[in-house]
Amino acid sequence: MESETRRPYRMGARAAAVEVTRTRVLEAAAALWSRRWYDDVTLQHVADEAGVSVQTIVNHFGGKDGLADAVADLVASQAAVSRQAPTGDVAAIVAVLFEDYERHGDANVLWTAQMDRVPAIARAAAHARAQHREWLERVFADRLPAPGPAREHALNLHYAATDVYLWKLWRRDLGLAREDAERAMCDLLTSIDPRKSRDA
Template identity: 80%
Template structure:
């Protein structure tokens, strides 16, 4: 008969093994989706990349959409960790943001191109926008007006200036160097600082 002391240990070991498998599958899926269209990547492709069976993926995530949701949450957590910037320091804020955008440059371009036709991509984008807006409220807290319409207006301006679409325009469409693109973003952020009008 199995002792009571061994059962919790075996359950803990099993839980840890399941978490390792989940992480391996999410990393495999993320790696594939960074290089290929979402629709072109099948569960079999992900299973082969992760070294597991398709059934294992289904057991853990329920299917492709469930896996995509889990990957999106993981990426969001990693993004939050990577975007540590001192509030009010425009140069540092821009540098941190560009480091994040550049880290997955091609994947960002690929995913933005799919937002209008792939529902899960649209969901991921909506979550990313909400996360980005919350980040803007934190790092630009020193310049935002009190809650109300004016605050929303100023937040909208900051969101537009720091959005991934503008980064894509500068870096990919116009071919600006990272130095020039960062300078452009810093200049725009300085120009929309609502406190400047109060100093005049």
């Protein structure tokens, strides 16, 4: 009877240990790829960073592409959680977006620069674009036109005004202070409010 009771406990502890290892590998890979090119990071680098063997990574993810896909899913889920903003409040929306870009923008730009030659990154980029579009539709639901060409046009404008490359232009290339860059994005979003043209 005692062994019957202890077996589920041991299985539960084993599953928990597996999940901890998986998370440690994902976080190690995400950290490495946030500052280095995809091709420059080997499974051995990830294994060393995570404190596991290469075989452990292969067992969990099948290889480098599988690991990259899993990292992309992790980053996407974290972005979805962190980007909680009230609908229609432009300043709050921009502040939430900048909080995300200040933490992950450089890594996003680094990954995007590689999407034409790394299939795993291309898949991640496509997912990120779709996710950003869905976010825009949610936080700007009060101002977007009904479904149709006008809505698509408005979404394209909002996408361009909130893209990570615009953050990079202001913060990295032009060296704007965060406060000034946020104000610039707020002004841009306010200027493209489709309700203005409808009200005119």
